[in-house]
Amino acid sequence: MEVANAAGADGDVNTAGTLIIVNIKFSGRSISLDISLDSFVRDLKFHLQPLTNVLPQNQKLIFQGKLLVDDMTLRSSEVINGAKIMLIRSQGLHQGVPPVKRDALASSKLKAVMENQNSENEIRFLKDFEHWKASGVIALSDCLLEVCRPDALFWEDIPDIVYAGRTFATVLDLSYNFLQEVPFAINYFQSLQKLLLNRNELGDDSISWAGLASLKSLTNLCLSHNNFCSLTTLPSTLGFLTSLKQLDVANNKLTCLPSEIGQLPQLEMLMANHNSLSTIPTCIGNCISLVEVNLSTNLLTELPDAFANLHNLKVLTLSNNVDLKYLPKTLFKMCKQLLTLNVYDTEITIDLLRQLEGWDRFELRKRNNRIFELGESAEFALEDDEK
Structure with missing residues (x-):
């Protein structure tokens, strides 16, 4: 200093x-x-x-x-x-003498380009500040932001004026950048309800979940499309986000979901499609508010019986789990609001579905709503039967 x-x-x-x-x-x-x-x-x-x-x-x-x-x-x-x-x-003007040198920063063409970009961002963000304050939305999508230090406490690429919005921001949109870290300073934004971190370069060890876990008002967290740096796991601290209603972790390389996901009783939407999930924890049944679940394009072979506890479930997407052979026997009986079931490209057949208790009532609902989806073979079987 x-x-x-x-x-x-x-x-x-x-x-x-x-x-x-x-x-x-x-x-x-x-x-x-x-x-x-x-x-x-x-x-x-x-x-x-x-x-x-x-x-x-x-x-x-x-x-x-x-x-x-x-x-x-x-x-x-x-x-x-x-x-x-x-x-x-402002305006990028200097007095014409050498500036004070920044410690530990090597001069390079790339650094010069990034510093110029940051200066432009500072000016832009200053102009945007009043709009942020009026709307509660800090919009930083596609701003070429990046952080490379693994021990960073702050986003050094993000001007301080962004932190000045911590008292009023309800939405922080950092999508479509090059962020490699979510530092502990995220906990400054205690009013946040929606945090968008999709399409960055986040990995398993680059997110300060201790900082995220302190956001008690957070209802929407989006971490999708961070597969470039291999986001393969979610930590147990996810369970501290008890106000969470929407969780989007699609298009990553997740191999499992933490059992603590069962500590999210207000969760209404879970998007975990296009990952490498082979199992779903049984505690998913504790997420009793779930309305929509997308687990398509994974490596699932079965769903836990606890899925039948999701009495508010309306949409279940399981397509492209090519080895999926088993659904809970009481799925249709207990999930009385289920309207959409997508099992394209799985081993689930129409004959298997008809053996499940509650199928007739589900079939009646899907006919009334006309939004039922099955694979081609199952659809043909249903049409032939109707003839």
Whole structure:
């Protein structure tokens, strides 16, 4: 952390009064600065110019989500000792002297491109902030964001203004990026109800589930299409997300679901299709609110009998489990709201289904709703029988 003194030197402006320390965050650095509480915001910018190589007129200072005004003092702006202030460079203009070097960063063309992208993001996000605040939706999809450090506590590629939205954000959309980490700092967003992390580069060890588990208001979690870095397991801490209603982990390389999934009694939708699941834990029967389950394109050979406990189940998709031969005997009897069953490309036949108790009532429901799906052979068998 860099330390500078803005008080006591000859020629300094407004140095009288109570001295405070402010911490300026800029381009991944933290600059600690001593300055009078009665200094104007424009004076603070003047002191930051040689430290950041950014002209005062091109500096935007954000404190607690608000833009600091040049003609106001730090005191009237309610800046306190130890305050953390974010500096965003607008227009990308510099004063023409070499900037302060960032520690441990090698200069390269790739790094220059990414830093330029981050600067553009900072400006863009500053403009978007008021919209985020009004809607509660922080939209960062397809912003070329990435994090490569395995021990990261924060998303270093994401400007601090995003964290300023932690008090009001109900939706955080980080989909279609290059994120390789979900750091512990995700727990700052305690108001989150919906978190979209699909189509990134997340793996088994790259998600801070301790941070995620603290999001007690989270109802929708999407982790689909992270198969590039092999998301193969979900941890037991998933069970702490007790408010979860929708869980989408499709198109990964999951080999199993944790037994703690049974601790999600409010779960209504489970999308786990296009994985490598060979079994489903019996505790799935505890997810009594489930309405839709998609387990297609996996390696299942049977479903646990506990599926019959899902009395609210309406849609069950099991297609392309080529070795699937067994369904719970009481599935149709107990799941009285079941309307859609998809068993394309499985070993399940119409004859097998007709042997299950409750089939007649299910068949009546599907005729009334006209949304019943079976494989070709089963459909032909049904048509022949009707003739």
